[in-house]
Amino acid sequence: MANPSDLPVINFNSLNEKDAQGQRTSASLSERRHLFLSLRDTGFAYLKHPGVNQTTVDELFSHSRRFFAKPLEEKMKILGKMDKGRGPSQGYSNPLQLAHNPKTSDLKEFFGMYRDDDIEKPNQWLEDTESRAMRADLVRFFDSCHGVILELLSAVAEEVGLPPETFHSFIGEKNHFIACLHYPATERESFQTRVRSAPHTDYGCMTLLFSDSGEGLQVLCNTGEYEYVPRKEDCAVLNVGDLLSRFFNGVLPSTMHRVVEPPATRSGDSQAEIVPDRYAIAFFGHFNLDLLVKPLDALVSATNPAKFESVVAGERVKARVKQLHVAGHSLKEEKGSESRVTSVSA
Template sequence: MASPIFPVIDYSRLVSTDSVIAAEEKDKLFQSFHDVGFIYLKGHIFTDDFMKTIFSHIHKLFDLPEEYKLAIEGDEKSAFRGWFAPVRTARNPETADQKEAFGLGNDADPTRPNRWPKEWPEFRDDCSRFFEECFQMHLEILRALTEKVGLPRETLVPSVQAKDSYTALLYYPETTVESFDQRVRSAPHTDFGTLTLLFNDSIGGLQVRNKQGEWCDAPPIPGHAIVNVADLLARWFNNRLKSTEHRVVAPAAETRVLADGSVTNVVPARYAIAWFGHPNRDAVIKPLAECIADDYPQQYEAVIAGKHVKERMARLLDEGKLPEKWSDDMHRKEVPAA
């Protein structure tokens, strides 16, 4: 297995009022997203105590009885708000991702209401705070990237200000080593939108494909988020920023002694929380003119952000996993009116 090379970016330096310090970190950020597409982010705004609280919520949520989770199950009609398990919705459950998820969006958007568990206000408050503060960090990173191609720092902000982004609470249940013969925890894929902010527990399994096509481990680092470029941001920047394939596989198994004295190997459960930045659903995304040159021609046509994201999510529910790479010919064809 190849060794990962993930730059570490300090968010507190990125937003520093010292222009020299901020400029140095912005240079490093842009180069990292150009070369790798992934970074570790330290110095972010979430305290350790807040993240411990969020993860305690995630454990409690996925420990609820299935009938409780079914009452808040989400699908395409509910804009993917609520609980879902790919094994339940996939046409072929035997190859679906081994995970459960709970999706939520901007709680102030009445057109896409979140499906909150009842009588649990702390969960709603903390998840809403997480969403809002990730959105603000996402804006600062977008501003930094925009400046690096010679545009005013607020150029992309109007195209994301509707907060059509998405949080996924993720649970990968404890399982056997043998279950990975046909299924992984998350199949190889790229993300859909602008930027993903990922917060892991201490259990590993995330891998990223490097330039040589090798899968590299991306182990969690305490106090650090993992941030990666997604497809629509790569499209905006005409592939000058890299949307990189990644997956979640089995971490090292743990040996357990059973009540009868026998020994077995199990893959421990894993929990994570991902914030997926998306442009406004009606935004038209095409390469910025500043990222096109005679020796670097335009690589993408325009696409409507909401259509792109919706159809990626629908494919996840239908197939139980995402395709490794996405191309525009994968969009569902429009059905002519009768």
């Protein structure tokens, strides 16, 4: 992988641009190819104008700051559980409350939600005016991101000769997950034994990550070194998940990444001992729970045999989440791993 700061910028507005006859323009076809090649080469891209109302995104960051500023006992009223069947927990989660070894757990806390009209497994919400407003904005954000993922899947499907709707029914359950993430301010020396998010790949289909001005996201390069992915204005960071990589027989890699301390400044003694808070909002696109995931026939041949065994989407995600958020590190690399780059477990 090249330096992540040089990741291609994909203009989402151009992906489905059509002319007066309803045909995709040359700019649209070029951008769709650009998207596929970026994900093929790195598993990551910047997505400019990412199909989500910026006012809603700004409001969500305001909601997040107010939510995480609440007393711990208030947030613990909606503490998430790891036994709800899908994987990530609904409600408030804090690795200090879940990890086997809190001393090495991630330096973060988050609020998580699934589709909000699921009666069998309802999301958890605090009962106050602010929480009701946060809920309404998150539901709008959820629906917008689902539409973005549909368009991105159409584009990558067509680039390998598949009908654009190939993956649409695979995410019809809208089993996606939103995590409003808070990385609390901490002493810089804390990072000698802990990180804000342990090295991992994402587990499902595709991820859209929206960040505030705080830095710290790093992606593992082909050199074996982690490099920072700086925030770009009006862009989300897009990356491929494990299960989409399986469908593509590894053509689209699921790349290791982590969140650590931001780059040190060079302003004399102001190389702060306290690293400030950082906020992020992640939309994890996921496949239907019972979907059997295996390399697509179109990407398997005698000269390019299947690199992965079949797995059930929901079961695979649960196993990965439990390992990361409870044990505190990703699953050990296995034969046929989705990740193109071998990682060192945390």
